[in-house]
Amino acid sequence: MQWRIQQQQWTKKTEKFLVPSVQKAWIYKEYGAAKDVLQLDDGVPVPEVKEDQVLIKVCAAALNPVDFKRRQGKFKATDSPLPTVPGYDVAGIVIKVGSKVEGFKEGDEVYGDINEKALDNPKQYGSLGEYTAVEEKLVALKPKNLDFTQAASLPLAILTAYEGLERAGFGPGKSILVLGGAGGVGSLVIQLARKVFGASTIAATSSTGKLEFLKSLSTDISIDYTKQNFEELPEKYDVIYDAVGQCDKAVKAIKGGGSVVALTGAVTPPGFRFVVTSNGSVLSKLNPYLESGEIKPIIDPKGSFSFSQLVEAFSYLETCRATGKVVISPI
Ligand SMILES: NC(=O)C1=CN([C@@H]2O[C@H](COP(=O)(O)OP(=O)(O)OC[C@H]3O[C@@H](n4cnc5c(N)ncnc54)[C@H](OP(=O)(O)O)[C@@H]3O)[C@@H](O)[C@H]2O)C=CC1
Numbered sequence: 001m002q003w004r005i006q007q008q009q010w011t012k013k014t015e016k017f018l019v020p021s022v023q024k025a026w027i028y029k030e031y032g033a034a035k036d037v038l039q040l041d042d043g044v045p046v047p048e049v050k051e052d053q054v055l056i057k058v059c060a061a062a063l064n065p066v067d068f069k070r071r072q073g074k075f076k077a078t079d080s081p082l083p084t085v086p087g088y089d090v091a092g093i094v095i096k097v098g099s100k101v102e103g104f105k106e107g108d109e110v111y112g113d114i115n116e117k118a119l120d121n122p123k124q125y126g127s128l129g130e131y132t133a134v135e136e137k138l139v140a141l142k143p144k145n146l147d148f149t150q151a152a153s154l155p156l157a158i159l160t161a162y163e164g165l166e167r168a169g170f171g172p173g174k175s176i177l178v179l180g181g182a183g184g185v186g187s188l189v190i191q192l193a194r195k196v197f198g199a200s201t202i203a204a205t206s207s208t209g210k211l212e213f214l215k216s217l218s219t220d221i222s223i224d225y226t227k228q229n230f231e232e233l234p235e236k237y238d239v240i241y242d243a244v245g246q247c248d249k250a251v252k253a254i255k256g257g258g259s260v261v262a263l264t265g266a267v268t269p270p271g272f273r274f275v276v277t278s279n280g281s282v283l284s285k286l287n288p289y290l291e292s293g294e295i296k297p298i299i300d301p302k303g304s305f306s307f308s309q310l311v312e313a314f315s316y317l318e319t320c321r322a323t324g325k326v327v328i329s330p331i
């Protein structure tokens with residue numbers, strides 16, 4: 001039976017929303033390729049709201065590589081049970097709050113990464129559905145100047161960018177090289193390094209066609225990796241932020257005492273790995289930079305993909321050629 005909310009029913013006085021018991025969501029019941037395992041199901045249960053959670057009517061959701069790596073079974077040892085509704089990044093409207101929620105009310109427009117630990121028992125019911133439940137500590141009020149598509153593009157990537165720079169001890173007057181500067185995380189590392197952390201010099205790598213994009217993000221040095229090997233160039237850096245998986249080369253390009261943030265791939269000392277922790281308070285702390293326009297969300301030039309185009313969207317993300325973020329909107 002096709003189940004849909006014909007319209008949100010609420011009374012202006014109480015602003016109560018009717019919460020359905022089932023929803024339309026993308027699911028996979030086994031690990032595998034997007035075209036083989038993703039199904040659009042209109043009978044998926046709407047998750048119960050726990051006392052510290054809010055229920056969000058999803059307006060937009062962004063894709064991350066962790067979504068496809070998880071669906072491929074790369075983290076099955078610590079995954080939640082199948083079937084899975086994928087999706088970490090969400091932007092939407094709070095329609096129900098748990099009994100102990102203090103920071104949000106029904107009708108609030110919010111955004112966040114719904115999984116506190118990306119790989120440790122991520123939620124079974126993710127953001128690629130009409131509704132998702134998430135702890136209030138993991139979400140923040142949506143920046144006033146951003147639409148839901150722009151807001152959904154940010155959480156996991158900007159939290160990763162910020163946490164990696166913090167862990168590396170990056171700060172004013174320091175130099176950084178960003179490997180993968182055109183990607184979802186890299187494009188935010190460049191912006192945060194400049195606007196929040198006070199970098200002296202920012203370099204980044206990309207292919208030929210994205211060099212101008214890197215410069216638009218404020219890089220001082222834009223390296224075309226199809227023509228030059230960064231590790232063979234004379235410049236050395238206080239921090240190298242590796243969003244590609246080139247830690248073995250990066251350790252040859254740091255200054256004495258420098259560090260390499262290794263998001264993916266093998267880690268060579270003094271490089272280090274971390275797995276992003278979701279945190280609504282960090283998003284709130286960054287909101288002024290977003291609302292002032294100092295930090296800008298980057299949506300891939302293909303634009304957002306519709307809810308029904310999820311398989312195409314993952315196929316594109318899995319080429320590892322996306323510029324900025326791949327977003328699913330509207331939902
Ligand atoms: N440890 C953690 O907590 C986290 C880890 N990650 C991981 O970090 C990696 C990056 O994530 P994300 O930014 O979302 O990925 P994206 O899919 O957004 O990255 C795509 C970008 O990568 C660039 N790229 C690909 N190969 C190279 C290369 N050899 N040199 C320079 N740039 C390159 C592409 O530019 P071009 O087309 O010019 O090559 C493209 O713009 C992923 O492996 C992801 O799994 C992400 C978030 C958290």
Ligand SMILES: CC[C@H]1OC(C)=C(O)C1=O
Binds near residue numbers: 065066275
């Ligand atoms: C081990 C890094 C893993 O964690 C996240 C969030 C990714 O995208 C990864 O590849």
